[in-house]
Amino acid sequence: MSRKIFFTTLLIFLVPFFLLFLRPLLVKKVDAQTVRPNIVTFLIDDLDTNLFEKLISDGYLPNIKNYIKDPGTTFTNSFVSVSLCCPSRATFLTGQYSHNHGVLGNVSPTGGVTKLDDTNTLATWLHNNGYFVGHVGKYLNGYGINPAAPPNSPSNPSYIPPGYDSWKALVTPYKFYNFQINANGTQVYYGEDPTDYQTDVLAGLAGDFISQSETTNDLQPFFLMLAPVAPHIEQGSGAPRLTGCTRSTWAETLRPAPRHIGTLFSLIFPIPASFDEADMTDKPAYLRDNTYPMTSGDKQCAKKQAINRAEALRAIDDLVGTVVNNLSTAGELDNTVLVFTSDNGYFHGEHRLSQKIFAYEEAIRIPLIIRAPEFVPGQNSSQLVLNNDYAPTIAELTGTTMGRNVDGRSLVPLLQNPSLESWRKRFLVEFLGSVGKELPNPIPNFSVVRTGVSDPQVPNQMYAEWSDLSIEYYDLTRDPNQLQSKHADPQYVEPIAILTNYLNNLKTCANGTCQSFED
Numbered sequence: 001m002s003r004k005i006f007f008t009t010l011l012i013f014l015v016p017f018f019l020l021f022l023r024p025l026l027v028k029k030v031d032a033q034t035v036r037p038n039i040v041t042f043l044i045d046d047l048d049t050n051l052f053e054k055l056i057s058d059g060y061l062p063n064i065k066n067y068i069k070d071p072g073t074t075f076t077n078s079f080v081s082v083s084l085c086c087p088s089r090a091t092f093l094t095g096q097y098s099h100n101h102g103v104l105g106n107v108s109p110t111g112g113v114t115k116l117d118d119t120n121t122l123a124t125w126l127h128n129n130g131y132f133v134g135h136v137g138k139y140l141n142g143y144g145i146n147p148a149a150p151p152n153s154p155s156n157p158s159y160i161p162p163g164y165d166s167w168k169a170l171v172t173p174y175k176f177y178n179f180q181i182n183a184n185g186t187q188v189y190y191g192e193d194p195t196d197y198q199t200d201v202l203a204g205l206a207g208d209f210i211s212q213s214e215t216t217n218d219l220q221p222f223f224l225m226l227a228p229v230a231p232h233i234e235q236g237s238g239a240p241r242l243t244g245c246t247r248s249t250w251a252e253t254l255r256p257a258p259r260h261i262g263t264l265f266s267l268i269f270p271i272p273a274s275f276d277e278a279d280m281t282d283k284p285a286y287l288r289d290n291t292y293p294m295t296s297g298d299k300q301c302a303k304k305q306a307i308n309r310a311e312a313l314r315a316i317d318d319l320v321g322t323v324v325n326n327l328s329t330a331g332e333l334d335n336t337v338l339v340f341t342s343d344n345g346y347f348h349g350e351h352r353l354s355q356k357i358f359a360y361e362e363a364i365r366i367p368l369i370i371r372a373p374e375f376v377p378g379q380n381s382s383q384l385v386l387n388n389d390y391a392p393t394i395a396e397l398t399g400t401t402m403g404r405n406v407d408g409r410s411l412v413p414l415l416q417n418p419s420l421e422s423w424r425k426r427f428l429v430e431f432l433g434s435v436g437k438e439l440p441n442p443i444p445n446f447s448v449v450r451t452g453v454s455d456p457q458v459p460n461q462m463y464a465e466w467s468d469l470s471i472e473y474y475d476l477t478r479d480p481n482q483l484q485s486k487h488a489d490p491q492y493v494e495p496i497a498i499l500t501n502y503l504n505n506l507k508t509c510a511n512g513t514c515q516s517f518e519d
Contacts, residue, residue, distance in 0.1 A: 036130075036221040037372070038336040039394055040206075040323060043092065043225060044316060045085065045138060045232040046309075046356065047342035049078075049365040054269065055310055063321035064369075068340050072371030073379040073415050077452065080387045082430055083344040083356040083363040086111050086141040088387055089227075092343070093121040095391035095406030098430055100510055103140070105433025112142035113154040120403045122391045123163030126223045129400040132216060134166035134209045137173075137202050137227030144171035144182060158185055166212060168205045170198075174235035176255050181205075194258045199228050199312070203319040207326040214330045221335075221398070226323065230254065230316055231309035231346075242301045247292065249354045250301035256311035257318075264310045269303070274350040274360075274481040282485040283351070284470030286444055291352040302349045309346075337397055338371040339390070351482070359429040359448040359464060360482050372397065372415055381418035384452040385411060386427055405512035424518045426451040428506040444468040449503040453477075463487075463499035473499070 055061050056069065080088050082098045090103035093116070098104055105111030118124075127133045144157030153159060157180070160167045171180040171187070176198045181188045183205075190196040206226050213222040233252040234240060245251045255261070276294040280287060294302070320340075327333040345363040347353035356363040368385060370393075371377075388408030395402050396410040413420055429448040445467040453460045462482070464472040473487040473496055486492050505517040 036398055038221050038327075038332055039223045039339065039398065040327070040336055041223075041225050041339040041390075041394075042316075042320060042323075042341070043089070043137075043227040044340070044342045044367075045227070045229050046344060046346045047231060047313070047367060048345035048348075048362055049367055050270075050362065051231075051306065051310060051313070051346070051348075052342075052367045054267075055313060058267075060264065060310070060314060061317040063317045063324065064340060067320060067324045068338050068369050068371045071373075071377040072338070072340075072369045073375065073381060073418060075368040075370075075385045075411075075414070076380055076382050078341070078366050078368035078385050079364045079427065079429070079450070080342075080344050080366055081428055083359065084431065084433075085343050086113070087433070088343040089140050090116050091387050092390050093118075093123065094404055095122075095388055095395075095402065095408040096404060097388060097407045097428060097509070097514060098432060099507065100407060100514075103433075106141040108142070110433035113140035114142060116140060116154075118154065118161040118163075121161075121163065122394060123161065123223075123225075125163075125391075125395060125400050125403055126398060127163040127165065129398060130220065131398065131400075132165050132213045132220050132222040133163055134168070134213070134222065134224045135164055135227070136168045136205045136209060136224065137170055138229050139169045139227070143169060144180075157182055157187060160185060166209050168202075168209070170229065172236070173229050174232065175238065176229070176234055178238060197257045197315065199230050199257060199315040199319055202226065202228050203322040206319070206323050210323070210326045210330055210332070214332070223394070223398070226319075228316055228319060230256075230312040233305070242304055244297040245301035246295040246298050250294070250298045250305065252354070253305045253308045254312055256308060257315040260311045260314040262311075263314065264307055267307055267310055269306055269348070272350060272481055274362075274483060276349055277351045277483065279483075280352065282472075282483075284444075284446075284464075284466050284472060285468055286441070286466070286470070287351070287353075287358070290441055294349060294352060299349070302354070305354075306348050334373055337373070337394075339369075339394075340371075341368045341387070341390070342366040343387075357431055357443060359431070359446065359450075359462070361476075361480075364429055364450070370411065370415060375415040379415075379418045381414045381420075382453075383414055383418075383420065383423045384425070384427060385414070386424075388427075405510075407509070407512075407514035409515060421454075423454070424452070424515075425455045426502055426506075426518055428503070428509075428514075430507065444470070447503060447507040449499055449506055451499070451502075458495045458498050458502075461495065461499065463496060463503060465500075465503060 086106040087098040087103045094101040103115045146155040149155035157171045177192045234254045241251045344356045350362045393411040448464040460476045462474045471487040472485045474482045
C-alpha cells in the first residue's frame with residue numbers, strides 16, 4: 001500500500017472519532033445560539049402610544065426604529081391590565097392579573113414592592129434555567145426607601161431580590177440627577193454633572209452588564225431588564241416645575257438630557273376631541289367632582305410637559321443605540337431578542353386628566369415591539385395583547401418553566417403568524433389599590449372589560465364598574481374618544497348585560513382560568 005493511500009485511509013477512519021469527540025462542544029455552541037437566546041427588555045416608564053408613534057413617524061427615534069421596529073413585530077393593540085407602575089411591573093414579572101399576584105397599588109398596605117412574592121418571578125425562573133439575569137434601572141415602587149428596614153426586606157436599599165446575578169437598581173428613581181443606585185449591594189451616588197444624567201448612566205450600566213456576561217461565561221445566555229425612568233416626571237427635592245399653571249398637576253415635568261433641551265420646542269401634537277373634555281357629566285362621580293376645565297395656562301403647561309417628555313425620549317433612543325452597539329461588539333446581536341414596551345400609558349389632558357390609572361385608551365394602550373431574529377421582520381399584529389403576556393412569551397423563547405399559573409399567554413404564535421385568528425377576544429383592566437397620600441381624594445376601585453373587534457357579540461367596547469357604584473359604557477367604534485358614556489341609554493341594555501357577565505368572570509378568575517374567559 002502506498003504512503004498516500006495509507007494516510008488517506010487512516011484519515012477516513014479517524015475523522016468520525018474526532019467528530020464524535022467534538023460533537024458535545026459543537027452542539028453546546030449551536031444550542032446556546034438557537035435554542036436559548038439572550039433577552040433584553042426595555043421597560044419604559046409612562047410612555048403612551050400616541051407620543052411614541054408621533055416621534056417615530058417624525059424621525060426622532062431612529063435607533064428604536066432601525067434596530068427594533070423595522071426588524072421586529074409591532075403589536076398595534078397592546079394594553080396593560082392595570083395602568084399604574086408597581087402593579088404593572090409585578091404583572092410583567094409574574095404573568096398574572098393584579099388581583100392574582102396581589103400587588104394592587106404603589107404603596108402599602110395594598111401595594112408596593114413588599115407585596116410581591118419575589119421568590120417566584122420571571123427572574124428566578126430564568127436563573128434556575130441557567131440564565132445570567134440582570135436588572136438595570138427602576139424596580140418596583142417602595143424599593144429601598146427605608147435604610148432602617150431589615151436587610152432581607154425590599155424596603156432596604158441594599159436588598160437584592162432572588163434570581164438576579166447582576167443588580168443595578170435605582171433607589172431614588174424619580175431624580176434625574178443626584179440619585180442613588182444599589183450596585184450589587186454597594187450604594188453608588190451620582191451628582192449634577194451632565195454625565196450624571198440618569199438615562200445615560202443606565203445606558204452605561206447596561207453596556208457593563210453585556211460585557212460582564214460575556215466575560216463571565218460567553219456561552220451562558222443572559223436576560224437583562226433595562227428600566228429607565230424617562231419620560232416619567234421628576235419628583236422630590238430639586239424636581240423642576242413649570243410656572244403659569246392654575247393647578248399643580250400641570251406644573252409637573254422633567255429635564256431632558258442637556259444635549260436635547262429645546263430640540264423639539266416647535267413639535268406639533270395632534271389635539272384629540274377628548275382634550276380638556278367639555279362635558280364630564282357622563283363620567284363617574286369621582287371624575288365629575290375632581291377634574292376641572294383647563295385654563296390657557298394649564299394648556300400651555302401641558303404642552304410644555306409633553307415637549308419635555310418627548311425630548312427626554314431622545315436619550316432613551318440613544319440608550320437603545322448604545323445597547324445595540326454593545327450587543328453587536330460582543331457578537332450577540334444576532335442571538336438576542338429585544339423587547340420594547342412601557343409599564344402604562346399617559347394622559348396629556350385628555351378627559352382633563354394627567355398621568356395614568358384611569359382605564360381610558362390613552363392610559364391603557366402602550367407600545368410593544370419584539371425583535372426576535374428568527375422571525376420575519378417588519379410585521380404588524382392587530383390582535384389584543386397584554387403585559388400579562390410578557391413572562392409567558394419570554395419563558396417560551398428561552399425554554400423556561402414558569403413557577404406560577406399565569407393569566408397571560410405566549411406571543412410566540414403571533415410572532416410566527418401575526419394575523420392568527422384564534423386569539424384573545426377581551427381582557428380585564430383593574431384598579432384595586434391606593435396610589436398614595438398625595439391625592440386629595442382617594443380614587444375608587446374599578447374593574448373594566450375591554451373587548452376587541454373580533455368579539456362575536458360586543459366588538460370593540462368598554463364597560464366599567466366602580467366601587468362607588470358608578471358605571472361607564474362606550475362603543476369604541478362609534479365613540480373612539482370615549483366622550484359620551486351610554487350606560488344609561490336603554491337601547492344598550494343587551495350589550496351591557498353581556499359585558500357585565502364577561503366582567504364578573506374576569507375580575508374573579510384565578511388558578512389558570514383567566515384565558516378561558518378571554519376567549
